Amino acid sequence: MSGRPSSALAQPLRPPSAGRVVACLAFFLLGAVVGVAGALVQPAWFPGGLLLALAGEAGLVLGATRVLRSRAGGAWAAGGWMLVVILLTASRPEGDFLFAAGGGSYLFLLGGIAVAVICATLASARQPDGAPARLGK
Template sequence: MKVLSALALLVGGAAVGLATVALHSLWWGLLLGVLATAAALWALPPGWWLRTSFGAGWAVMVAYLSVPRPEGDYVISADGQGYLLLGFGVAVLIFSVATLPAPSGRRGRLPG
């Protein structure tokens, strides 16, 4: 069940990332994409199977769309909004990984 939810959140994150890239040239589209992504990341519980898979799907989609197309043009514009979107992608990855819960278990503990 964990793998299925992680896969669904990975695809959902990629869909939100695609929508954010598609609308980032409009100021309200960029704002809507950033707020929707931030709300989803905040609402999902931390963990590899939930928040991190959504954030990874979002960031991978934005990174994939930032590569130049065969025609030589870019999907993400080289202006303030485009750079804000790319910076937010880095922040999504950092937040997703930084909020992972501490590992539990007896590995690494000293006896006594």
């Protein structure tokens, strides 16, 4: 062994704690609530409702990544949002539907997916411990 302290990334994986699992499930449910609220708000005050719905989703995903200090929080929140929004796009047997076939609905669906991916990947990932160094020096 070289005597250097091992990095946190080099350690074997452990199962997540119970608090982390509860937090991930809470973010999933919160993502679902934000998805339903966004679906109802976005057609009401176009384009302000659309921007408000997307900003709410971005805030949730970024907040979830900051709270859990990993991309997993944002992924769970985005997963809840996407699941609910996809389920709301399906028409019911009675012929009812929530999303109209307009530009605002498509912007909400595609823009929401893009916002979720961007915000979840912008989160700072864990960095290895130790002094920063360049390879080859």
